[in-house]
Amino acid sequence: MSNIRTVARLAGVSVATVSRALAKPDLVSPRTRKKVLAAVEAAGYKPNLMAVQFRSRRTRNLAVLVPVIANPFFSRVITGIQGCAREAGYQVLLCNTQGREETEREYARMVQNFQADGVIQLRAFDPFADSGVGSDFPGGLPPLVNACEVMDDCRYPSVKLDNRAAARAMTDHLVRLGHRRIGVIKGPQRSPLTRDRIAGYRDALDAAGIIYDETLLCPGDFTLQSGHRAAGTLITRDNPPSAIFCENDEMAIGAIQRIKQGGLRVPEDISVAGFDDIAFASYSDPPLTTIAQPAEEFGATAARLLIDQLEGRQQGVTHSVLPYDLVVRDSTGPVR
Amino acid sequence: MSNIRTVARLAGVSVATVSRALAKPDLVSPRTRKKVLAAVEAAGYKPNLMAVQFRSRRTRNLAVLVPVIANPFFSRVITGIQGCAREAGYQVLLCNTQGREETEREYARMVQNFQADGVIQLRAFDPFADSGVGSDFPGGLPPLVNACEVMDDCRYPSVKLDNRAAARAMTDHLVRLGHRRIGVIKGPQRSPLTRDRIAGYRDALDAAGIIYDETLLCPGDFTLQSGHRAAGTLITRDNPPSAIFCENDEMAIGAIQRIKQGGLRVPEDISVAGFDDIAFASYSDPPLTTIAQPAEEFGATAARLLIDQLEGRQQGVTHSVLPYDLVVRDSTGPVR
DNA sequence: CTGTTAGCGCTTTCAG
DNA sequence: CTGAAAGCGCTAACAG
Numbered sequence: 060m061s062n063i064r065t066v067a068r069l070a071g072v073s074v075a076t077v078s079r080a081l082a083k084p085d086l087v088s089p090r091t092r093k094k095v096l097a098a099v100e101a102a103g104y105k106p107n108l109m110a111v112q113f114r115s116r117r118t119r120n121l122a123v124l125v126p127v128i129a130n131p132f133f134s135r136v137i138t139g140i141q142g143c144a145r146e147a148g149y150q151v152l153l154c155n156t157q158g159r160e161e162t163e164r165e166y167a168r169m170v171q172n173f174q175a176d177g178v179i180q181l182r183a184f185d186p187f188a189d190s191g192v193g194s195d196f197p198g199g200l201p202p203l204v205n206a207c208e209v210m211d212d213c214r215y216p217s218v219k220l221d222n223r224a225a226a227r228a229m230t231d232h233l234v235r236l237g238h239r240r241i242g243v244i245k246g247p248q249r250s251p252l253t254r255d256r257i258a259g260y261r262d263a264l265d266a267a268g269i270i271y272d273e274t275l276l277c278p279g280d281f282t283l284q285s286g287h288r289a290a291g292t293l294i295t296r297d298n299p300p301s302a303i304f305c306e307n308d309e310m311a312i313g314a315i316q317r318i319k320q321g322g323l324r325v326p327e328d329i330s331v332a333g334f335d336d337i338a339f340a341s342y343s344d345p346p347l348t349t350i351a352q353p354a355e356e357f358g359a360t361a362a363r364l365l366i367d368q369l370e371g372r373q374q375g376v377t378h379s380v381l382p383y384d385l386v387v388r389d390s391t392g393p394v395r
Numbered sequence: 396m397s398n399i400r401t402v403a404r405l406a407g408v409s410v411a412t413v414s415r416a417l418a419k420p421d422l423v424s425p426r427t428r429k430k431v432l433a434a435v436e437a438a439g440y441k442p443n444l445m446a447v448q449f450r451s452r453r454t455r456n457l458a459v460l461v462p463v464i465a466n467p468f469f470s471r472v473i474t475g476i477q478g479c480a481r482e483a484g485y486q487v488l489l490c491n492t493q494g495r496e497e498t499e500r501e502y503a504r505m506v507q508n509f510q511a512d513g514v515i516q517l518r519a520f521d522p523f524a525d526s527g528v529g530s531d532f533p534g535g536l537p538p539l540v541n542a543c544e545v546m547d548d549c550r551y552p553s554v555k556l557d558n559r560a561a562a563r564a565m566t567d568h569l570v571r572l573g574h575r576r577i578g579v580i581k582g583p584q585r586s587p588l589t590r591d592r593i594a595g596y597r598d599a600l601d602a603a604g605i606i607y608d609e610t611l612l613c614p615g616d617f618t619l620q621s622g623h624r625a626a627g628t629l630i631t632r633d634n635p636p637s638a639i640f641c642e643n644d645e646m647a648i649g650a651i652q653r654i655k656q657g658g659l660r661v662p663e664d665i666s667v668a669g670f671d672d673i674a675f676a677s678y679s680d681p682p683l684t685t686i687a688q689p690a691e692e693f694g695a696t697a698a699r700l701l702i703d704q705l706e707g708r709q710q711g712v713t714h715s716v717l718p719y720d721l722v723v724r725d726s727t728g729p730v731r
Numbered sequence: 732c733t734g735t736t737a738g739c740g741c742t743t744t745c746a747g
Numbered sequence: 748c749t750g751a752a753a754g755c756g757c758t759a760a761c762a763g
Contacts, residue, residue: 060531062756073734078758088732103527109509110756113449114739120488128477129470129674138464141491150510152456153489155477173445174486191439195396283678309674316678338465338645342619342652344680398740409750414742424748446740450755735762740755747750 061102070098081106119149121365122166122175126158126182130281131337132307132354133181136207139358140179147366149176160184170201177202177365179358183210183251200376202368206361208252216364218357218379222252225350225383226259226304229332232348232385233302234267237394238330241269242300244279244289244310256306256334275300279310286313294321294329301394302330308340311347315390326392336386345389353381397438406434417442455485457701458502458511462494462518466617467673468643468690469517472543475694476515483702485512496520506537513538513701515694519546519587536712538704542697544588552700554693554715558588561686561719562595562640565668568684568721569638570603573730574666577605578636580615580625580646592642592670611636615646622649630657630665637665637730644669644676647683651726662728672722681725689717 067074072091080087080095087095098104112118121144125133141151152175154166167186169175180186180203187201196202206218233241243260246253257276264271274296277289286305290313293299305311311333315325325331325345333340336351360379367373403410408427416423416431423431434440448454457480461469477487488511490502503522505511516522516539523537532538536550545555569577579596582589593612600607610632613625622641626649629635641647647669651661661667661681669676672687696715703709 064756074757075735075759076733079733082758086732091732105504105507107509107756108505109445109449109452109454110739111758113445113741113755114757114759116445116739118445123489128474129467131465131467131470134465134467134470137489138491141464141489145491150505151489153459153473153477153487155474155481168441169444169486171441173443283674287678312675312678316680319680338619339648339675342623342648344652344655400740410741411743411751412749415749418742422748427748443740446755447742449739449757450741450743452755733763735760737758737760739758742753742755744753745751747748 061104062107063104065102066095066098066104069102070094116173118174118176120152120175121149121362122152122154122169122178124154124156124163124166124178124180124182124186126156128153128155131309131339132335132352135337135354136181136358139355140362141358142355143359143362144366147362149362149366156182158182160186164190167201167203171195176369177204179203179361179365180205181207183208185210185215202365204361204365204368206357208250211251213378214376216368216373216377216379218360218364218381220352220383221380222255223259223262225334225385226256227262228259228383228385229304229334229350230260230263231266232387233304233330233332233391234263234269236302236330236391238300238302239267239269239394240272240275240298240300240302242275242277242293242303244277244286244293244303244305244314246279246281246306248278253306260304279306281307281309283309283313286310287317288313290314290317291321294318294323300329302332302391304332306334308333308335308337308347308349311349311390312339312343315343315345325390327395330391330394332391341388343390348388348391349386351384351386356381397440398443399440401438402431402434402440405438406430452509454510454512456488456511457485457698458488458490458505458514460490460492460499460502460514460516460518460522462492464489464491467645467675468671468688471673471690472517472694475691476698477694478691479695479698480702483698485698485702492518494518496522500526503537503539507531512705513540515539515697515701516541517543519544521546533707538701540697540701540704542693544586547587549714550712552704552709552713552715554696554700554717556688556719557716558591559595559598561670561721562592563598564595564719564721565640565670565686566596566599567602568723569640569666569668569727570599570605572638572666572727574636574638575603575605575730576608576611576634576636576638578611578613578629578639580613580622580629580639580641580650582615582617582642584614589642596640615642617643617645619645619649622646623653624649626650626653627657630654630659635665638668638727639665640668642670644671644673644683644685647685647726648675648679651679651681661726663731666727666730668727677724679726684724684727685722687720687722692717
């Protein structure tokens with residue numbers, strides 16, 4: 060394996076010149092540059108990035124903390140992150156955390172260990188809280204961007220949807236169709252997503268003069284199974300809802316299956332709405348009415364924000380809110 | 396940021412001793428070890444992994460080349476890789492390649508650049524071919540493991556399914572139900588997966604004395620859309636098939652939608668079978684008959700093989716074949 | 732514009 | 748069992 064010294068010798072210049080010719084071409088005369096490049100070629104030289112990183116104290120790695128990789132929504136977000144990172148010359152270190160705080164803290168430590176330059180956290184949890192870090196970083200703020208599910212009073216740059224407004228828009232849609240008993244299949248209890256979407260749901264109810272009935276809310280955990288189960292609970296109770304708003308598409312798809320198994324039709328007997336607009340949403344039967352989120356853009360924006368911060372191109376903490384889109388398909392219809 | 400020298404001073408020992416106390420505790424007396432650990436604590440010392448990696452010439456990073464991250468099957472494979480890597484103290488560098496050879500080559504170069512110790516390739520393409528590498532590595536073989544879609548005569552360790560046998564099992568199942576005109580929605584033309592599955596399909600046909608009719612095969616690209624489109628072609632032709640074998644679940648789900656839109660019922664009018672058994676397969680309507688693959692295990696096995704190779708715990712090139720499982724649900728039924 | 736020089740933080744011989 | 752010393756491959760002052 061040839062190193063920078065080999066190249067220097069071959070080109071008849073110093074190692075510093077080789078380094079410059081490669082990293083900062085305009086600081087070197089065209090002639091020398093050409094010589095160096097030729098020598099690089101001849102030696103089959105590949106810079107040892109480990110050494111480069113070590114010396115320049117930057118890894119160009121971004122650690123991405125994902126609760127569950129195998130989730131179509133997160134997959135899209137990751138795709139967005141990876142695309143933007145690549146363009147900017149960064150790599151993505153994937154960290155599957157299962158939403159465990161200890162695991163998240165451990166991965167976040169990669170920044171202190173110099174394994175990664177920054178962190179993108181896709182969950183509302185601060186892995187640096189009480190870690191005594193902070194003073195080590197400019198502005199006392201570890202290089203983290205919080206995306207998708209964002210902490211309250213987030214001290215980091217963030218990217219999210221206006222979940223409350225989106226949930227309200229969806230509920231309004233159901234109300235306009237005449238529904239007054241609208242069930243909800245919720246996401247994980249402690250998530251701000253869940254709380255905000257419920258708030259939006261209540262906003263719409265209030266505006267329509269419908270009284271809020273807590274017994275219409277069922278817990279879920281964003282899986283197909285939990286949607287299936289929760290729908291079972293809702294449709295077999297006394298006085299079941301005429302519509303169900305699910306906090307993500309997977310649960311909606313699970314719910315639709317359960318409803319049909321109960322001998323009911325969607326949307327004739329009961330309307331079902333989702334959230335996210337994953338690829339499968341338009342292929343469910345019936346195709347799902349849902350809220351489309353720009354998932355790839357979440358990722359790209361988060362990466363952009365983080366990289367700007369890392370490269371000192373950022374003043375202040377930006378909180379970005381991305382637009383949603385109510386997509387009406389066939390799983391919702393007028394109340395009977 | 397404290398470094399190893401700070402700790403040495405605090406503990407009243409040399410830096411070498413600190414290094415040993417941390418990396419190879421049994422080479423150091425218990426008393427010294429205790430002193431060092433206390434000093435580490437007091438200084439809030441975190442080893443600079445960049446330096447460690449640089450010095451020891453290992454990154455503990457695995458580069459994973461994925462054609463499309465946003466694909467439920469690959470998501471599961473990645474989950475498996477990441478879990479195994481984490482246990483062994485490795486990180487996963489995610490590389491979304493869109494199946495572009497140039498991008499794959501570029502990412503594979505991370506190994507030569509010392510950004511990653513090894514590569515897991517999920518596609519049947521050798522990113523090191525003709526790169527003149529080889530002599531740099533023990534056994535002349537770059538540290539790569541090929542998983543899921545495996546190259547022919549693969550020179551690397553590999554993990555795959557017996558796709559031919561699996562496709563035959565599925566086709567046999569359809570034949571047993573009385574189907575004799577069985578359409579196929581294929582994967583990408585040049586993929587060994589496609590070729591092997593078609594071979595298995597033909598095996599079953601031959602065994603049943605059914606003549607192979609090439610016009611029953613439709614191209615697809617593993618997306619929902621392509622399944623939808625291809626099914627349209629098949630059901631609107633003269634003498635349409637009574638069953639369709641799709642080379643993955645997404646295309647099957649797309650196909651089912653198209654069939655229903657054509658006013659036909661699944662499986663009464665036409666049976667549909669998939670491949671992969673993604674989570675959505677059991678939630679389609681009707682639930683999909685498919686071939687289950689141990690996706691997470693693909694990932695875990697690939698990671699294990701690669702790490703064994705990296706740590707010199709491997710002699711010879713292992714080719715692992717994982718078991719499939721025919722899962723019969725409701726999308727296939729007897730021919731009318 | 733280019734060369735000299737001094738390390739980055741750590742691991743690893745090699746002596747003791 | 749421990750310390751001294753060398754050096755991994757590269758970058759970044761600093762002089763010229």
